[in-house]
Amino acid sequence: MGIHNGSSRYGRYTGGPDPLAPPVDLAEALDAIAEDVMGGYSPRRALQEFLRRGTRNREGLDELAGRIQQRRHELLGRHRLDGTLEEVKKLLDTAVLEERKQLTRDAMMDNTDRAFREMQLQNLPASTAAAVNELASYDWQSGTAREAYERIRDLLGREVLDQRFAGMKEALENATDEDRAAVSEMLGDLNELLERHRHGEDTDADFQEFMARHGRFFPENPQSVEELIDALARRAAAAQRLLQSMSPEQRGELMRLSAQAFGSPELTARLDQLDSSLRALRPGEDWTGSEQFEGREGLGLGDGTGVLADLAELDELAEQLSQSHNGAHLDDVDLAALARQLGENAAVSARDLAEIERAMHDGGYLRRSADGELRLSPQAVRRLGKSLLRDAARQLSGRQGSRDTRMAGAAGEQTGSSREWQFGDAEPWDVTGTITNAIRRTIVDGGDPGSGLHLAAGDIEVTETEARTQAAVALLVDVSFSMAAEGRWLPMKRTALALHQLISTRFRGDRLALITFGRYAQSMDIGEFTALPPLRDQGTNLHHGLLLAGRFFRRHPTMAHVLLIVTDGEPTAHLAAGGESLFSWPPAAETIRATVAELDRLGRAGTQVTFFRLGDEPSLERFVQGIARRIGGRVVAPAPEDLGGAVVGEYFRARFKANHDGGTDRVL
Incomplete structure (x- = not known):
């Protein structure tokens, strides 16, 4: 914002990234x-x-x-790349036409001289470059024709310079001899600076002096000789690629025309020296490439070089x-x-x-x-779990906004009393009691409560809640090949993360074991499980998973035991006495017996078992329904996208049942 005539003017912020842009x-x-x-x-x-x-x-x-x-x-x-050639040809045609008109009008001219001049104009070479060169020494009778021809030399000079220095074509329009002399001087000083730089003889003072004298020719505003060389080399390489992109005839014409630039061979020599130095200093630039132009809009040398520079960029x-x-x-x-x-x-x-x-x-x-x-990271997994838990809650409630009510009460119902906070307590604070304790302590210590309170750990009181049974939850998830092949891999993972988030944040007293079972079973932490890629091993070794679940339950004998099994296939493998996984399809009777025996043992111990059946295979349905009747378990058959809500809902149902039953004696 700037102040002008007492008013404020606002414009687009240009000081870097917008500080008001949203994060x-x-x-x-x-x-x-x-x-x-x-x-x-x-x-x-x-x-x-x-x-x-x-x-x-x-x-x-x-x-x-x-x-x-x-x-x-x-x-x-x-x-297309013949814009300069077209412009030169138009100027040449104008010069020749005006000269012929003048010859026709000039009655005082000797007839022999007129005939000679008309013949010379009539027999100009078809090549534009050759015609321009041939007329270099022609004594023009028409002032308009002479001006048109001089404009050819001026145009070529500006185009040749514009190839190396962007914007030079416009800057030198209607240039005076002094302007051209300044350009020539700049080229001489530039070549001298680059030559010293090639031999390591230049200093920063040399560069600063050069820019002080000639900085107006470099809108890029380079801050060092290296930046100057970079800008010049990119432009010069683009100019070379421009020539390479032309047809041989176009390239030859322009090379011959360039000698007429400003009518100054010295300019051409200094530009050639500049190109040679830049090639030596920046050999990594593309000096030999070419492009295939197919359009209708003719480009001059300077604009064409700019387009080639754009293509390189x-x-x-x-x-x-x-x-x-x-x-x-x-x-x-x-x-x-x-x-x-x-x-x-x-x-x-x-x-x-x-x-x-x-x-x-x-x-x-x-x-x-x-x-x-x-x-x-664990932070990322927690963030993801929180999002997935929200999704599961919406599935569970069937409406948005019910999650907090359904998932509250991890510590039990409040009794109306409060007590001093102890390490590990997850109950809500008694805010009134806590603030009162802080005020009393501040007064006793001689402080002024009106100037601010600082809470200490001893001030905190929490609301007492009724005792609730804690749960040890084993989530067994099938990671056999069919889970990935049938599109159930991702819903299974989302479900596990949602349940992990729920237990780790809302029911911290509960314990969760995450157990995968494919050809073998394995206990995993949530980070390992999140990164687990789809597996191609054949085998659904539920037996091994149940053994690991039983081991987990034995470590938590006073908790309610909840077993949640997510699978899309009946057992096809079991763990032999030697620790080897034995696979068989169709399922071997030995595999079924071993799996059922382990489920029977968990059922007798009071474990609440729920199967989440994914898929409609009759053999799987018969197996889980039979087991559920045998051990008093449950079967839920959700769609894959509803799995998260179904598992969370069964977890709540199992906890509610355990709290009302007061726990179950179990012998493992």
Whole structure:
């Protein structure tokens, strides 16, 4: 904002990233990344995929890369490279036509001289460059013709300079001899500076002195000789690629015409010296490439060089956006170049994606494990679990907003009394009692409660609740190949994370064991389970999973035991005495006997068992229904997308039953 004539003027903020712009949505990023991780992607791949897709409000890398390619095709499809040749030809035709008119009007001219001149004009070479060269020494009779011809030399000079120095064509329009002398002087000083730099003999003072004298020719405002060389080399390489992109005939014509630039061979020599120095100083630039232009809009040398420079910049942006090389980061993307080519909104999208990438690493959502692999951090898993628990609650209640009522009361119903807080208490605070205790302590210590209170641990009181039975919950999830093949892998994972979040935040006194069973069974922490990729092992070894569940229950003998089993197939493997998993399809009688025996033992111990049957296979339905009747268990057959709500609902039902039954004696 600036002040002008007593009024305020507002304009677009140009001091960097907009300080009022909304922050990037890490929640959206984390949810999407975690979803892909649960689906089997590595966290690194999941992050890359999210960055490629983009956010709800920002373009992703793939869309930006697509726009880069579209912009490239537009430039090639719109332009052709003979604009300078066409302009020179028009000026030449004008000069010749005006000269012929003058010869016709000039009655005083000797007939022999007139005939000779007309013959000379009539027999000019078909080549524009050759015709321009042949007329270099022609004594023009028409002032208009002479002016048109001189404009050819002026145009060529400005175009040749515009190839090396952007904007020179417009800057030197209607230039005086003094202006041309200043350009020539600048080229001489520039070549001298670059020559000293090649031999390591230049100083920063040399560069500062050069810019003080000639800085007006460099709108890029380089801050060092290296930046100056970078800008010049990019432009010069683009000019060379422009020539390479022309047909041999066009290239030959322009090379011959260039000698007529300003009518100064010295200018051509100094430009050749500049190109030679830049090639030596920046050999890594593309000096030999070419492009295929197919459009109708003719480009002059300067504008064509600018288009070639744009194409090179687009190629660099495409490489940066591809993130294809090791160690690539979105911080590598040139935001200024992206804004030039695709507009400011594209640069904002890329900047936001880079911030998300940075925040996922620096914000603790992704961590590198001991084996060097990226993993979702506990913070990220908790964040994901919270989201999934909300989804499960909505499924459970059938309406939004019921979650808090249904999931409250982890510590039991309040009795109306309060007591001093002890470490590990999860009951709600008695706010009135706590503040009263703090006031009393402050007065006793000689302080003034009116100046502010500082709570101490001894001030805190919590509301007493009725004692509630705690639960040991074993969630057994089938990880056999069919779970992934039938699209049940992701709902199963979402269910486990939702239940883990519920128990770890609302029912902290309960204990949860997460047990996977495929060919073998395995107890996992939630981080390992989240990163577990789909498995291709055949076998549904429920027997092994039940053995691990029984071991978990024995570690918590005073708790209510709740067993939740998610599976899409009947048992096809069991654990032999030697620890080997024996697989058989169809299921062997020995496998069924071993599995049923372990379920019988858990049932006799009072374990509340619920099967969550995924799929409609008759053999699975017969097995789980028969077991449920045998041990007093339950069977729930939800759709995969409703699994989370079903499991959470059964957990609540089991806890409610345990609290009303007062617990069950169990012998394991």
